[in-house]
Amino acid sequence: MSIAFGPGVKFGSFNFAEMRRFAADTDNPMWLRIWFLAMADANQLGHAEYGSTELPEILNTTPATVRKAIREAKARELIRPESKSRCVVVSTLLRKTSQNGSTCTTHGIHPAARRIDLSTPF
Numbered sequence: 001m002s003i004a005f006g007p008g009v010k011f012g013s014f015n016f017a018e019m020r021r022f023a024a025d026t027d028n029p030m031w032l033r034i035w036f037l038a039m040a041d042a043n044q045l046g047h048a049e050y051g052s053t054e055l056p057e058i059l060n061t062t063p064a065t066v067r068k069a070i071r072e073a074k075a076r077e078l079i080r081p082e083s084k085s086r087c088v089v090v091s092t093l094l095r096k097t098s099q100n101g102s103t104c105t106t107h108g109i110h111p112a113a114r115r116i117d118l119s120t121p122f
Contacts, residue, residue, distance in 0.1 A: 016040040023059065030069035033059055035078040038088035046080070046090045055085050 019040035023033045037058065041048035056063045066085050073079045073088075080089040 014039070026060075029072075030059065030061065030065055031072035031076065031078070034066070034069050034073050034088060035090070038079060038083075038090050042088075042090050048088045048090070050086060050088075052086065055088075 017040075019036045022028060023037035023040065025033070028036070034055070037055075038048040041050075043049075050058070053063070056066050059066065063085065070079070070083055070085060070088065074081055074083060078090075080091060083089045
């Protein structure tokens with residue numbers, strides 16, 4: 001499978017397991033841990049969906065801490081503004097994948113209804 005970021009754009013790849021390991025590292029700030037986890041788990045649309053209590057459980061923290069860290073990651077433009085604890089969204093200009101399908105139940109995106117513009121990072 002060919003993954004393109006655009007004409008003349010250089011890119012690399014990363015190891016999903018290592019991104020999850022970075023997310024588990026409590027020496028990293030929580031906003032960065034959330035970004036690492038979302039980069040590992042995101043689907044073709046950049047959506048990383050989690051169960052209602054899954055993100056705090058994975059990161060071994062409280063829901064309030066997760067919400068605060070998501071706000072911080074948004075402020076740093078690491079994740080898209082529509083991100084929340086049930087679905088963290090990374091820019092598809094940052095990450096391309098063929099994994100995990102192309103829907104998001106949290107944001108109501110289904111194959112027949114995919115009309116959102118993913119061409120801009122934010």
